[in-house]
Amino acid sequence: MSIAFQPDLVENFFAVDVAAFTAGLAKLDEQIDSHEVPTRDSRYLALLDLLDQNRAACRRLEAEIGGSEVTLRETQRRFQEAISPWFQQSWMMNHALTKPQGYAGDYQMLTTIYEREAKSTGLGGLLDLFFLQTELGRAVPARKDALQDFLNSEFAAREGEIAVLDVACGPCREFADGVAVPPGRSVQVTFVDYDEDSLAYAQESLPESNDTLGFHFVRYNALRMQAPARFIGEHGKFDIVYSVGLCDYLNDRQLIAMLRGWRGMLRDDGVLYVAFKDMNCYDKTDYQWLVDWFFLERDEEDCRQLFVDAGYAPGEIAMQRDETGIIMNFSARQTPARRIDAPHDAVPRSAADSVQESQTQRLPK
Ligand SMILES: C[S@@+](CC[C@H](N)C(=O)[O-])C[C@H]1O[C@@H](n2cnc3c(N)ncnc32)[C@H](O)[C@@H]1O
Numbered sequence: 001m002s003i004a005f006q007p008d009l010v011e012n013f014f015a016v017d018v019a020a021f022t023a024g025l026a027k028l029d030e031q032i033d034s035h036e037v038p039t040r041d042s043r044y045l046a047l048l049d050l051l052d053q054n055r056a057a058c059r060r061l062e063a064e065i066g067g068s069e070v071t072l073r074e075t076q077r078r079f080q081e082a083i084s085p086w087f088q089q090s091w092m093m094n095h096a097l098t099k100p101q102g103y104a105g106d107y108q109m110l111t112t113i114y115e116r117e118a119k120s121t122g123l124g125g126l127l128d129l130f131f132l133q134t135e136l137g138r139a140v141p142a143r144k145d146a147l148q149d150f151l152n153s154e155f156a157a158r159e160g161e162i163a164v165l166d167v168a169c170g171p172c173r174e175f176a177d178g179v180a181v182p183p184g185r186s187v188q189v190t191f192v193d194y195d196e197d198s199l200a201y202a203q204e205s206l207p208e209s210n211d212t213l214g215f216h217f218v219r220y221n222a223l224r225m226q227a228p229a230r231f232i233g234e235h236g237k238f239d240i241v242y243s244v245g246l247c248d249y250l251n252d253r254q255l256i257a258m259l260r261g262w263r264g265m266l267r268d269d270g271v272l273y274v275a276f277k278d279m280n281c282y283d284k285t286d287y288q289w290l291v292d293w294f295f296l297e298r299d300e301e302d303c304r305q306l307f308v309d310a311g312y313a314p315g316e317i318a319m320q321r322d323e324t325g326i327i328m329n330f331s332a333r334q335t336p337a338r339r340i341d342a343p344h345d346a347v348p349r350s351a352a353d354s355v356q357e358s359q360t361q362r363l364p365k
Contacts, residue, residue, distance in 0.1 A: 006065050006068065006071055009061060009064050009065060010061070010065070010071070010075050013057065013061045013075070014078070014079075014082065017053075017054070017057035017058075017061075018057075018079060018082050018083075020053070021050060021053070021054045021057070021083065022082060022083060022086070024046075024050040025050065025083065025085075025086040025123070026086070028043055028046060028047060028050070028123055028126075029086060029089075029122075029123045031043055032122050032123050032126070033122060034089075034121060034122035034123075035121050035122065036121055036122055036125070037118075037121055037125065038118050038120075038121065038122075038125030038126045038128065038129050040129060043126065044126050044129060044130075047123075047126050047127070047130060048130065051130060051286070051290075054289075055283070055285050055286060055289075058079075058285050058289045059285050061075070062285070076288060076289055076292075079289055080097060080289075080290075080291070080292065083290070086123055086124075086127075087127060087290065087291075088124075089120060089122060089123050089124030089127070090120050090123075090124035090125070090127035090128050090131070091112070091118075091119035091120045091124065091128060092109070092112060092118075092119065092120075092127070092128045092131040092132075093124075093127050093128075093131065093290060093291055095108065095109055095112075096109065096131075096287075096291035096292065096293050097291045097292050099292070101195055101197065101198070103249070104291065104292065104293040105170075105245060105293070106170070106195065106198065107170045107171040107193075107195065107197070107198035107201050107202070108201075110140065110170045110171050110173065110245070111171045111173065111201075113132065113137055113140045113141060114140070114141055114144060114171070114173050114177075116132055116141065117132075118132070134286055134287075135281075135282035135283065135324070135326055136277070136282055136287065136326070138324050139277070139282070139322060139324045139326040139327050140245075142322040142323040142324045142326075142327065143244060143245075143275055143322050143327040143329070144173055144174050144177070144244070145322070145323065146275075146320070146322040146323070146327065146329050147174045147242065147244055147273070147275070147329070148174050148177060148178070148179055150242075150273055150329065150331070151164075151174065151179045151240070151242075152179055152180055154239075154240055154271065155179070155180065155181055155182060155185055155187060156180075156182050158185065158239060159184065159185065160184075160185065160186070161185075161186045161187075161188065162185055162186070162187045162188070162239050162240065163188050163190075163236065163237070163238045163239050163240075163267070164187060164188065164189040164190065164238060164239065164240045164241075164242070165189075165190050165192065165235075165238040165240070165241045165242070165265065166189060166190070166191045166192065166242055166243070167192050167222045167225065167241065167242070167243035167246065167262070168192065168193055168194075168222055168243055168244075168245060168246035169191035169192060169193045169198070169199075169202060170193060170198055170202070170245060171198065171201055171202055171205065172191055172202040172205075172206055172215075175189065175206055175213075175215070176202075176205050176206055181212045181213050185212065186211065186212050186213075186214075187212065187213050187214070188214045188216070189213070189214065189215050189216070190216045190218055190235055190238070191215065191216065191217050191218065192218045192219075192220045192222060193219065193220075194219065194220065194221050194222065196219050199217045199218075199219055202217065203215075203217050218235065222243070222246060222258070223250075223254060223258070225258055225261040225262060225265070226254070226257035226258055226260070226261045227257075227261060228261040228262070228264050228265050231265065232264070232265055237265055237266060237267045237270070238265055238266060238267060238270060239266075239267055239269070239270050239271070240270065240271055240273065241262045241265055241266060241270065241271075241272050241273070242272070242273040242274070243262075243273075243274050243275070244273075244274075244275040245275065247274055247275070247276055248276060248277050248295040248296055248298075249295065249296065250296070251296065252306060252309075255306050255310075256306055256309045256310045257310075259272070259274070259306060259307055259310035259312070260310045260311055262274075263310065263311065263312070263332070263334070266334045267334070268334060269333075269334060270333075270334045271331055271332070271333045271334065272330075272331065272332045272333075272334075273329065273330070273331045274329075274330050274331075274332075275327050275328070275329050275330075276298055276303045276327070276328045276330065277295055277298075277326060277327060277328075278298075278299055278300060278321075278325075278326055278327070278328050279295075279297035279298055279299055280299050281324075281325055281326040282326050284297070300319065300328055303319075303328060303330060304317055304319075304330075307330065307332060312332050316332050316333055317330060317331075317332050318330070318331050318332075318333075319331075
């Protein structure tokens, strides 16, 4: 399809598909009291039908305009403006589009997804309910559940004092929902995030530290862990390093250096646990058209290759999916005989230079 045809395709999309979608939204809006608490009733089903038709139209247009990223982004922006009178009624849609913390997946959004309840009323509430049952709306809680299982089994398998690092911790919901520390163990968790509001929220919502479970909150730019010497100097090494919900936003170069850095932060017998979304297991259309939520697209092989490029042996890497099958939870165990010493020394200067300066702020709970 030639570039010259694109304006017609786009105009036709707005004149026909978007017009039908917005007319349907307006009609539904008239049928729903703005204070009504949403339920999955016949109007919700009507909304799902509309969204299905819209998704098909967006995918069709995307295929037709091909690889022109600029045209695509401009069209998505225009589309988001066209649907805004209805979509801004939804707390979740509005939050994911306006990004008050600078990105869609902030601690408030994650907490709302974990709560699994609509925040808005009226049509906005129905859109919240829809968001919660999308593929990623279901995968995010399942990812957290899988992480709880992983932590529980690691704590049970280890002895004595266990040092844990959570990179890009957000609301730290896995600990708020309960992780068991078996008798005889003492777990110290260092939570790292760059968003101070997120850390303050987590600190407020988690229980007080006690003899067996201690929490420490550190404001730090995770990208600086590509060269981890400073962090290790301040906080030591860890038995368990995990990061869930960050890696889908990082490019390959950043990730390879981060995986190397995290490896250097592990004690002997330590384990790294990292979650990725499988691009083949969810449809990105709703996240990119209805709101502005983009992830780097990777499949299992792509992720395994990142670990290998970071110096992990293929045999060290295990992967288990969450209940939805969308999330790939990779774990890589430190095997001392194969360990590569001082991996942070191997970070290319250019990668380290690209990392933004940030302050380290330790906030003991
Ligand atoms: C999608 S949330 C995941 C939160 C949490 N791990 C969870 O699964 O519920 C991503 C988190 O990464 C944090 N973040 C983004 N970039 C960061 C960076 N460079 N350094 C530290 N944290 C970062 C955000 O503030 C946000 O809390």
